[in-house]
Amino acid sequence: MPKDGITTREHDYSQWYLDIVQQAGLADYAEVVKGCIVFKPFGYAIWELMQRQLDDRIKETGHENAYFPLLIPKSFIMKESEHVAGFAPELFEVTHIGNEKLEDPYVIRPTSETIIGHFYSKWVRSYRDLPLLINQWANVMRAEMRTRPFLRTAEFLWQEGHTVHVDEADAERETLMILHEVYADFAEREMAMPVIRGLKTEKEKFPGALRSYCIEAMMQDGRALQSGTSHNLGQNFAKAFDITFTDQNNTVQTAWTTSWGVSTRLIGAMIMTHSDDEGLVLPPRLAPIQVVVVPIHKNEGEKSAVMAAVGALTAQWKGRLRFKIDSRENLSPGFKYNEWELKGVPVRVEVGPKDLEKGTVALARRDMPGKAGKSFVPQEGLTERIEALLVEIQQALFDRALQFREARTAFVGSYDELKLQIETGFARAYWAGTSEDEKRIQDESRATIRCIPLDQPGVAGICFYTGKPTSQLVIFARAY
């Protein structure tokens, strides 16, 4: 049953998303700062959980964190020709300090390849210094024409990894390792969001990269959302910023670099993957509150008995579950249920006088609204039961999203089929066209090649657009 304040997905998917963000208290438009939002506490708490998980993976794979300046000399951006073409229109420029006009203006980092490249050229001397594996957690700014909370905001938060390698093979190994072991693993295990791992086409790659890899997820309107990218930058930035090293034969070599990032956009991806017409749905592993306990009582006598039982039931939860006991006065249980449903809390525990008599509690699953997700279970063993239920919900969300994607993905053999398919989902298609062909298809259909999946069937076919034989299968979709 749809809720007050939430437009249904069927009626207006775009408005549904905005309603979820607002009703769950995730973000607020910062209308006084163009294109920016405020990350409200509940939205930021999701980001903190994401950060912790990503940071663990980044460190486990051998990287260290560092922090480079927010401002970049504007001249740096100009040093890599594709890079400047890609970013110049979006740059926030600092021209004054106090009342003093700067001779050489700065820009707020839109991404940090250039400023980090500058330092790496000083730090890297010998092959012994390589690989250099550094990550940065930071805010970045890029002007956006149209703001959508988390998905498109002028300022966003992200991590950007920047690494230096002795050769192409090592840079490529790093680029793919990050794609698989950090990004795809995080998306699927923590966000319960299935992703397609693929290579970007020349047209869609990062400005300045040799090759860009990505993970792409399907939202509930069938559109794609690029959720993370990992770039083999080749020697482009190393040449622009003079990152060289002496090899084992004492010969000076130009290094190879990579960069890779995921951002607060992932919050938007997660919202759109799992939520429903009743509000936010969060996978347990990234839910700031995994379990809410709502005590039910009509008088002081009931209250003290119920609260005592709640205290006993939750006594062992600290450190094991992220939970909240909603003992607010003057609010009905129904009001509280509604609020925690809006906020996507995976499991609700209701404890009332009747439960005390029976030695039970009521459990409600957020991912299965209504009766289907409600059960009455013994108080004994409740902690373990909830822990198991959270694992089950996490898996159920992933399975549901995967089934949804598979049901909405189809092979297309003609342009007409493609145009129809991308109205509702992903089109798999043989492709042997050019960047110009891609551009034309985008102009006509608003669909882009999301990626060339790494998992290829290995069977040749005919490009639906050029009629050429090819073994390359790609994914077309409309995208966020």
Added chain:
Amino acid sequence: MPKDGITTREHDYSQWYLDIVQQAGLADYAEVVKGCIVFKPFGYAIWELMQRQLDDRIKETGHENAYFPLLIPKSFIMKESEHVAGFAPELFEVTHIGNEKLEDPYVIRPTSETIIGHFYSKWVRSYRDLPLLINQWANVMRAEMRTRPFLRTAEFLWQEGHTVHVDEADAERETLMILHEVYADFAEREMAMPVIRGLKTEKEKFPGALRSYCIEAMMQDGRALQSGTSHNLGQNFAKAFDITFTDQNNTVQTAWTTSWGVSTRLIGAMIMTHSDDEGLVLPPRLAPIQVVVVPIHKNEGEKSAVMAAVGALTAQWKGRLRFKIDSRENLSPGFKYNEWELKGVPVRVEVGPKDLEKGTVALARRDMPGKAGKSFVPQEGLTERIEALLVEIQQALFDRALQFREARTAFVGSYDELKLQIETGFARAYWAGTSEDEKRIQDESRATIRCIPLDQPGVAGICFYTGKPTSQLVIFARAY
């Protein structure tokens, strides 16, 4: 024994500090971005440990994190008259996006009272919304005349808490709670840095505050370093940004706000409190590496025996100790000792063939260089022994710093005594002067009133400067 690359404290304290920062690999000057530094991995790792500890304390005391825009409309800064006077000369101004000139420029936040005040005026409606307790981890920028890594940098990282309260008493309670339970407790327990908790004078308070409280620490040259501030902002920002609420009688009231922050400056404070002429000294609780194990061997046979022993000794350390096994080839043990001493690792474990025969290892304490801190201990029970030793070192560093401060603090009864005392430490003095008197003393002696300690003797005396009777004792010192 002083080291290559490190100027002694006695010879040039200021250069000693810069040498420590460089030799320990904590930071790099970012000469291309005026006044900025790069936080190198080892320096940033210290900040991450600080963040984790501070964040835990901030959350335990009831606050949530959020994130507000980096940019602030310049007009906002102008709304609070003391605030604009304090910050205008230091502002980094954004005037263009892409090629488009902005009609209303932005500034990069020097601190966020104004932009957060703007949102709070929208969020706060009723007394039920209060207290509103939010913290932000962020980068901020303020132009600095003279850069010193961590201590004075144009961009720095910090947390800034911003809270809203129904009345002055609740705002004051919050301001003092943060000072004691978050900042002073963190400084003393985690940083092993004793601090004086006090009130700032009118002259030294935060621009726009009603009252500013601070923690002040003594560095090894006897100068003071303000290490954290907590401000009761009164109704100044609430009035400027219209933060009002309806109270229980349905009357509209102006709210009271607080703000409080600590920054990456704490890294500088910690370096200068504990380090010596041989390099960085880190308190174990904030050391990215608490224990380094250096295996010693002359041939392959010794190596495999020693490495097997090292593996067995460290098998239970993961999750209990932050440690590193330095098994780098082609570097002598002596070279390694030197490097980890420079980096301030609290405990070094040396394991060689003779240790295997005897069932011992050699332990070296960084806080006690040379023979005094070296001991040979049984391999059995090593983990517990090291854990206990880390606790002991943490306490020893605190005790040493406290003794140092007490030895360098003296009561002064005259201006001449004060001028002499502040050459080497803190002067405690009765004070009944004006802000103009303070200014004159600063111009003449370069000393300022660091704070009016909260811990007052309660005995009246005579102001050394005005000759007036007063019961107010203050701390004068030269400061960073």
